[in-house]
Amino acid sequence: MRENVKGCLFCRSLVEKAEECGVWNPVQEFYAVTFESFSQLNSTFKKEPSKDYRSTDDSGINLNFVYTVYEVLENLPQDAQKHVLKSIINSLLKDRKPHSKDDLRAYIILLLNPQFKNATTYVIFAHLLRQMASLSDQDHHYIVHWLKWINHSCFQSLIKILNGFISCRLFPPKPQDLPPMNKCTWWIPSATKVLALLNASNDLLHPPVVSYMEFYNPGLDHLNLMAEYYTWQNPSAHPGFSFCQYPFVLSITAKRSILQRDSEQQMIIMARRSLVAKVQRRQMPDIGMLFLNLTVRRAHLVSDSLNEIAMKQHDLKKKLKVTFAGEPGLDMGGLTKEWFLLLIRQIFQQEYGMFNYDKTARVFWFSSAPCENYQEFNLVGVLMGLAVYNSIILDIHFPAICYKKLLSPAVVPYNNPSATVGIANVTLNDLKQTLPDLARGLQELLDYEGDVEEDFGLTFQTSVTEFGEVKAHSLKQGGENIHVTNSNRKEYVQLYVDFLLNRSMRSQFQAFYHGFHSVCASNALIMLRPEEVELLVCGSPTMDISELKKVTVYDGYTATDSAIKHFWDLVTHMTLRLQKRFLLFTTGSDRVPIGGMSEMQFKITRVDNTNMLPMAHTCFNQLVLPGYKSRKILKQKLLIAIENAEGFGLE
Incomplete structure (x- = not known):
């Protein structure tokens, strides 16, 4: 910690002196020397230069010092910044085989350089990414674990820099500023592979550093997604890189598009078969x-x-x-x-x-x-x-x-009706989202500081009520004779969670699983996360009433009528809970399509009976709105209607 503070103070004091006297040579020399080689990077930023740091639990990088050096770098004169880039080029050009753990540290330090967010540095950045992407699996394993210790803002910024690099290479605003695409086909695969290391690192943490959605690259929505999909599905016929190999960068909108297009193709095939059968x-x-x-x-x-x-x-x-x-x-x-x-x-x-x-x-x-x-x-x-x-x-x-169980596995085992499906690795956190009271009790058992065996008197057996009859189930062989103790309680909790979420309703879920996959059988499901399957089924919880207003059509009203103006003013200023109730009242669900409310169809129809409450037909996303003259009455009637609505095809 002392070396950490000393390094940061030294860097800042060096810059302060340069600002006072106007002489930047010492600062430029510090940065030029620091970045001139991988060994110098380690000498500067390693916590203890003489120590190996071969554990995945500690990178040995003085990250706070790294953050300070880069924070100062961004505010230095352009000449000083150019010196750093030249030094980085020299570092990357030097032969360092075989790789050592010091090399891996140097790669991470260079990767954090904020200069790489500028397109003018992309040629240098591309070579850094290429070297990182070509490392061995064992080296990647270390990098993935070491990336976990990067702070949230730097982690998030790095994802944006990498996605910006990919987007700029795909859709360059000034093509003349970048090398021709045919001479740098390795740029995008290299950047995507490094992004995959960050994604793997993020998935190791609970909770993750950033949301999985942070990895989405919206620019990829504009690609020929089905060409990407077919390249992925038919590597022998279409060799080469495909973003479908790295689905974490594809937005849920892109994945839905692939799934729908794949579904449409299957619909066409089925219709064609029916036609042929009829003709035959x-x-x-x-x-x-x-x-x-x-x-x-x-x-x-x-x-x-x-x-x-x-x-x-x-x-x-x-x-x-x-x-x-x-x-x-x-x-x-x-x-x-x-x-x-x-x-x-x-x-x-x-x-x-x-x-x-x-x-x-x-x-x-x-x-x-x-x-x-x-x-x-x-x-x-x-x-x-x-x-x-x-x-x-x-x-x-x-x-x-x-949804995790629905993707276990994502594709039904071919021609094997007896294959195990719908069985997922479950944890106490999964139970907390399903049966929170029971999960709380199990957590208390894990945290209990007394004698578990003496005070709880539990065995590796549980009881379930089925049709009014209590039946005992052993969590492991001979469980009725095995007492739960302080030393085996973690095993007991894990087996109990597995029983509740897997074993106890195995047949029920298998039938459910096969029903879902009988319709949605597609290799595109492999690209989906459980959270994304939920979005496809239930829609998005994100709500923007202004988007709904834009797509609304009127029957008997116009957008400029006072009743309509009052209506939108009321709905826009409702609490989120009431807005969800309103959406449930009018559409049958408090969720919106993945693409947002702009994908919805919504209609407001006028009736002249001002004694009735507003009514909805959820099957047609239609609101029947009486022409109330008073804004106050409109508010009262609307609130009564949406609070009492169940959202199931109201008439």
């Missing part, structure tokens, strides 16, 4: 064969849906169209959405017994009660798959671990 049977083709047509009765919604989906397994990848038996009308999207809403509302009712609701976490979890068959769990999986496949947002509240 000498039957007349009809437009209906291009769709997954479901006909259900409202009074028998679940059973009819089960039967229809069971009979039309081969059509699940076609475009969905729903008809309610005995009701005229074409499905232009509204009937499909209503089918989803009504079916989910019925299946998730407590008395239906499939899912248990935790009031603290406000999420549903799978009932562990055994069933004769698990078709209904399969149906819920199919529903989620169809929603993703047909770009429909569902108002489903599962904990994060559900």
